[in-house]
Amino acid sequence: MKRRLNILCAIVLLVMGWSVGVSLYYMGLGMTKGVQMGMDAAREMMEEGNSVKLDEVSNMQAVSLFPKFLGEWERELFTDSIRNEKTGRYVPMAYSNLMVSVPVETPAWQKVASSVMGFLVLVANVWALVLFIRIVVSVNRSDIFNWRNVRRLRRLGILLIVGFVCVLLSEYMALCNLREAFALEAYDLALPDSVKVTNLLLGLISLIVAEVFAIGLKMKEEQDLTI
Template sequence: MKRRLNILCVLVLLVLGYSVAVTAYYMGLGMKAGVEASQEIMESSDKEAMESFRKLEGMEYIGLIPRSLNQGVMKLLSDSIYNEKSGEYVPVMYSSMAVSVRTNRSWVSSAASGVLGLLTFVAIVWAIVLFFKLIVAVNRSHIFNWQNVRRLRRMGLLLIAGFGCSLLSCYLSVCSLREVLVLQNYDLSISDLVSTTILVIGLTALIVAEVFAIGLKLQEEQDLTI
């Protein structure tokens, strides 16, 4: 039983770790690209290098939703991309892309996005720490107790809070982009920018916590009747 439970716990931990690792990976790529661009500009006063840095500085990752969802397949596949295998352009429909555009974001909005990103990271890391403590308690045969119920509740609330912060950060980013960017066949969306995996795991943790709490209350009532 413990072995099976440990395997399931490891799988959940891998999912959480993957979510954090993907976010950290793309953040690292962005920081690396920024450092490399800064070094190129310091080594060269070329105008082309300056222009490349400005493009990189304004890079935004956006989610897209086609405007013509009910106007047939050809309206959906209104864009094209070059296929090097066949040597021809093939129709495509974009769901997300990276775009370089200057936004008129205020310092309040930028600071809020930074704080929300930090809160998301802290919430997920804290939830992972609580999950580790839960695994340790289970392996020590301390399973059905109120401390584990509190851990599960806190873990669920932290994951939901992390999802909420991430969602709000993406919403602020999309709102600022909509002021300066309008695409011909698409509307900006946040559907592909926020992963719902963290939200699902958080809700599941809350459900399991309530199941544990009901079981403990029934056990306490049974002990009192005896």
């Protein structure tokens, strides 16, 4: 039974490591491409004597879209078309994500708040990973049902929920600012994929498991007192 639990814990760690690794890879790739595009735009600006391309690069925004209800099923889901290279014909489609160059006014307090929340998300994720590893080590030592693990599970749940709330607030503020400067006829702007309800669900499950452990420990203590 312990071997099976160790395998499941190892799979969870691998999935978490893969998720973090993919996020870091795309973050690094985006930063690298952004720096490269900025350098190219700056070079062209110096050569041509204008700042249009530099402004276009600095104002790039990632936009998540959701088709509006337009009265007809086909128009609701397929508001655009794209060429199928296999057949040479245009097929209906709808966008879900875009990269656009739009100047967005962000107040200074929102920039500070977003930076603080980003730091909190990083700390919460690292701390949650450390707590999960400690729980796994405790399980391997056959020291499972104790108040230390109850506290760890509670902290793990709170950290996951805090991370979700910070990401949600940061992305919602960015979405509100973007809606002030950008709109499309056939689409609504939506929250990006970085806002994952999975973290909230895992946090709630962790709190529930912690309370189950706590109830079991209290019952055990009461039985020991009666004996």
